[in-house]
Amino acid sequence: MLTCPLCSAPLQAADNGVGCPLGHRFDRARQGYLNLLPVQHKNSRDPGDNQAMVEARRRFLDGGHYAPLAARLAELAARRQPDRWLDIGCGEGYYTTRLAQALPAAEGYALDISREAVKRACRRAPDVEWLVASMARVPLADASCGLLASVFSPLDWQEARRLLTPGGGLLRMGPTRRHLLELRGRLYDEIRDYDDRKHLALIPEGMQAVHGEELEFRLTLGDAQARADLLAMTPHGWRASAERRAAVIDAPLEVTVSIRYDWIERLP
Numbered sequence: 001m002l003t004c005p006l007c008s009a010p011l012q013a014a015d016n017g018v019g020c021p022l023g024h025r026f027d028r029a030r031q032g033y034l035n036l037l038p039v040q041h042k043n044s045r046d047p048g049d050n051q052a053m054v055e056a057r058r059r060f061l062d063g064g065h066y067a068p069l070a071a072r073l074a075e076l077a078a079r080r081q082p083d084r085w086l087d088i089g090c091g092e093g094y095y096t097t098r099l100a101q102a103l104p105a106a107e108g109y110a111l112d113i114s115r116e117a118v119k120r121a122c123r124r125a126p127d128v129e130w131l132v133a134s135m136a137r138v139p140l141a142d143a144s145c146g147l148l149a150s151v152f153s154p155l156d157w158q159e160a161r162r163l164l165t166p167g168g169g170l171l172r173m174g175p176t177r178r179h180l181l182e183l184r185g186r187l188y189d190e191i192r193d194y195d196d197r198k199h200l201a202l203i204p205e206g207m208q209a210v211h212g213e214e215l216e217f218r219l220t221l222g223d224a225q226a227r228a229d230l231l232a233m234t235p236h237g238w239r240a241s242a243e244r245r246a247a248v249i250d251a252p253l254e255v256t257v258s259i260r261y262d263w264i265e266r267l268p
């Protein structure tokens, strides 16, 4: 099912990696992931989230603070029972691992452009095929996936449509306008409102939103490390002033976690 990121021909297993009939070769890293991001497709030397962001997200998520979000994501995926699924922008694999547990009979793939993220992610679930790759040129065949997951990540909608089987769908999870409201209140003088349905306007022809729901709960972060990690894994970590960030880390915090799930289907 994998395709060559340079010429789109099918990839076959070749010693310690994969290769296409034109002779393009890609190695499997010692940790187990495949690097399918050719140098010429990289916009920077180390694209995607850096090591510090990945470490912060891993510690925070492993602390269980967002466990209800992952549990609901897994439930929604389990309803679909796809033959093959792909997590696009998988990060360090916390949600991917829950998807793999929810879909034990299916063939699972996960990709991220950040090598630091995939290096850590692939330890979590060896049965998933982990890829360092770009979501703008996903190295999988047309109509090959019954389910795509996009969790707190950007998305290339044209690629999503290309990858989906007719009747398959994209399970998207993202913040609502209330997400981390109290944190934003402490960081900024003015809380910028945003439209948490604007992704729905981007759905291309041939795809249709068929289900949407929200999940909201209060989270108390009594631990300074957890507050620092939450800051480091969100854009607020670098947007706000150093003073305001330090103040957030210093004092206990109670925040609203508010998430929206959408199931967006490819029409048959």
Ligand SMILES: C[S@@+](CC[C@H](N)C(=O)[O-])C[C@H]1O[C@@H](n2cnc3c(N)ncnc32)[C@H](O)[C@@H]1O
Pocket (backbone or CB within 6 Å): 047, 048, 049, 057, 088, 089, 090, 091, 092, 093, 094, 095, 111, 112, 113, 114, 117, 133, 134, 135, 136, 150, 151, 152, 153, 154
């Ligand atoms: C906010 S993180 C979410 C990670 C993970 N889904 C989670 O929620 O824990 C967004 C991820 O998208 C990845 N990313 C950004 N641009 C990308 C691209 N063009 N192709 C693939 N991944 C990309 C980043 O490296 C990062 O890991």
Ligand SMILES: [Zn+2]
Pocket (backbone or CB within 6 Å): 004, 005, 006, 007, 008, 009, 020, 021, 022, 023, 024
């Ligand atoms: Zn090739």
